[in-house]
Amino acid sequence: MTTTDQRLAELHSQVPEISPTEAARRMASGALMLDVREADELAAGSPRGALHVPRSFLELRIEEKAPDRDQALLLLCEVGIRSLFAAASLQQLGYREVYSVAGGYSAWKAAGLPCASPPSRLDPEDRRRYARQILLPEIGEAGQQKLGSARLLLIGAGGLGSPAALYLAAAGVGTLGIVDDDSVELGNLHRQVLHSQERLGIKKTESARHALYGLNPSVRVVSHETRLTSSNVESIFQGYDLVVDGSDNFPTRYLASDACLKLGLPHVYGAVERYSGQIGVFWPAAPDGRGPCYRCLFPEPPPPELAPSCAEAGVLGVVPGIIGVAQATEALKLILGIGRPLIGRLLLYDALGGSWRELAITPDPACRYCREGADFPGYIDYEAYCRGT
Numbered sequence: 001m002t003t004t005d006q007r008l009a010e011l012h013s014q015v016p017e018i019s020p021t022e023a024a025r026r027m028a029s030g031a032l033m034l035d036v037r038e039a040d041e042l043a044a045g046s047p048r049g050a051l052h053v054p055r056s057f058l059e060l061r062i063e064e065k066a067p068d069r070d071q072a073l074l075l076l077c078e079v080g081i082r083s084l085f086a087a088a089s090l091q092q093l094g095y096r097e098v099y100s101v102a103g104g105y106s107a108w109k110a111a112g113l114p115c116a117s118p119p120s121r122l123d124p125e126d127r128r129r130y131a132r133q134i135l136l137p138e139i140g141e142a143g144q145q146k147l148g149s150a151r152l153l154l155i156g157a158g159g160l161g162s163p164a165a166l167y168l169a170a171a172g173v174g175t176l177g178i179v180d181d182d183s184v185e186l187g188n189l190h191r192q193v194l195h196s197q198e199r200l201g202i203k204k205t206e207s208a209r210h211a212l213y214g215l216n217p218s219v220r221v222v223s224h225e226t227r228l229t230s231s232n233v234e235s236i237f238q239g240y241d242l243v244v245d246g247s248d249n250f251p252t253r254y255l256a257s258d259a260c261l262k263l264g265l266p267h268v269y270g271a272v273e274r275y276s277g278q279i280g281v282f283w284p285a286a287p288d289g290r291g292p293c294y295r296c297l298f299p300e301p302p303p304p305e306l307a308p309s310c311a312e313a314g315v316l317g318v319v320p321g322i323i324g325v326a327q328a329t330e331a332l333k334l335i336l337g338i339g340r341p342l343i344g345r346l347l348l349y350d351a352l353g354g355s356w357r358e359l360a361i362t363p364d365p366a367c368r369y370c371r372e373g374a375d376f377p378g379y380i381d382y383e384a385y386c387r388g389t
């Protein structure tokens with residue numbers, strides 16, 4: 001049993017838990033519900049009548065919100081874990097009647113109890129900019145705000161990263177990190193449409209920032225002008241919610257895959273060659289069921305002598321365009337929680353045949369990286385295969 005498990009067991013015995021239905025009943029008879037989630041978690045709404053006090057400010061603000069130590073308090077978070085910690089903390093401050101709402105806001109919503117939409121944080125210009133997107137009932141203003149709070153990391157501002165970055169910025173994804181250490185070359189421009197003739201020779205992260213701000217100045221573009229290595233991958237990935245992988249080489253792709261697995265982030269994978277491309281989402285930590293990781297499909301990179309030579313392999317410029325936009329689509333679906341993500345499904349695109357095929361991929365029970373109870377084997381810097389495509 002880990003220390004966290006022990007602490008949770010203690011909290012479960014120390015803090016009384018009640019169901020959302022019971023919480024709603026007690027609110028009706030005067031109990032005060034405190035929603036302790038952080039501000040960026042409220043985009044999907046909050047129980048009607050709940051007071052929002054972020055967990056990080058709870059101890060500082062509780063006396064102002066509930067001066068009476070006998071006031072019945074119902075603590076609620078997203079799934080009912082942080083509310084246990086919060087409730088225990090209030091018990092220590094002398095509050096005598098504190099409950100944690102089991103299952104949190106997820107259970108509240110699932111029980112069909114009344115919810116209130118958060119006050120809109122979209123300004124009039126945002127409403128005009130995203131009007132056609134907000135009109136979609138699955139998105140609405142709440143979804144648009146979710147996009148605005150999202151932090152997405154894009155690996156590579158090249159063939160896949162270019163279309164992905166343009167559409168993600170246009171859609172209003174709030175923070176776009178970009179990892180790339182290359183400069184813009186003439187031979188990039190037939191497919192890397194984020195860049196331009198006039199920005200030849202400058203760093204791709206800089207060129208990307210210029211193009212994306214030109215398209216949507218409210219997006220925050222964070223440049224990571226470096227190449228991913230085993231020593232920097234984790235510190236770069238931390239702080240992002242998902243990773244769109246537009247890398248063009250095996251060493252980077254395996255690092256990205258391994259770091260996503262270790263940090264529990266969705267890995268939106270894409271690859272192209274000649275007239276074909278593929279795309280899938282690897283996310284063993286997905287909340288609604290275990291999906292495979294990239295290594296379940298490709299346990300190790302091929303030996304360098306068998307890997308395709310990137311410098312010599314051609315590619316029709318539109319193919320990374322199509323796959324990159326499909327990656328952006330998967331990223332938007334994951335952020336918004338809509339549709340059926342490509343988890344456990346690999347789509348193969350054949351431009352000449354004009355066809356898509358779908359392959360089902362199941363988690364490999366023997367996968368060294370994602371199998372049940374596996375210890376993370378560590379990062380590997382594979383020998384560089386090829387650069388700069």
Ligand SMILES: [Zn+2]
Binds near residue numbers: 293295296368370371
């Ligand atoms: Zn795996």
